[in-house]
Amino acid sequence: MSKILILFHSNDGNTAKMAELVAEGAKQIEGATVRCLTVDEASHEDLIWCDGIALGSPTNYGTVSHQMKMWWDKLPPEGWGQSDGKIGCAFSSAGAWGGGQELTCMTLLTILMNYGFLTFGVTDYVDKQFSPHYGSICAGEPREEKVKESCRRLGRRLSEWVSTLHHGNKHHHPLAQDYDRFKHLG
Ligand SMILES: Cc1cc2nc3c(=O)[nH]c(=O)nc-3n(C[C@H](O)[C@H](O)[C@H](O)COP(=O)(O)O)c2cc1C
DSSP: EEEEEEOOOOOHHHHHHHHHHHHHHTTTTTTTTEEEEEEOOOHHHHHHHHHHHEEEEEEETTTTOOHHHHHHHTTTOOOOOOOOTTTEEEEEEESSSTTSSSHHHHHHHHHHHTTTTTEEEOOSBBBBOOOOOOOOEEEESSSSSSHHHHHHHHHHHHHHHHHHHHHHGGGGGGOOSOTTTTTTTO
């Protein structure tokens, strides 16, 4: 069983909607159990529980929200070093395209790296000139199908990696999938 945690903060619901789509994608791989929790709902036990995490925050001044940072800052120090080798990825909503979403994703990934998570990007093109290379990003709420699919693909990829690397299911490796990952390339 792949244990997937979607952990997010959202002031106005946009990142929350992304989180639901990431969860939807994660469930596309058989054997995935998903917990989709806000920073107010999640505890350190959820972090210990998971094999893989998708971390989502609104972009606030080009970086993570203080609520997201606080969640990590308040973790018990003895939990540090317990997540080495787990898989991690990131997503963020900002007010505008180019509003700093990828900077936020990189900061989220940096937090995960500090905890020993193996972080990944997604090479797929989910639409023409549209890819979640450094994590799924969105301006406002996810409305367009390509944005929604980018969130689903991130979650699916997380489940694919967890199933492959943690449970030895080679048929779940991204390169073994039969959907067209680069249909829109070019
Ligand atoms: C304190 C604060 C700082 C913000 N900083 C940025 C920013 O740097 N770039 C941007 O494009 N939008 C910025 N925004 C807008 C939010 O990122 C945007 O509304 C986002 O969709 C909110 O996501 P949420 O609904 O999950 O809270 C900021 C909003 C707030 C409240």
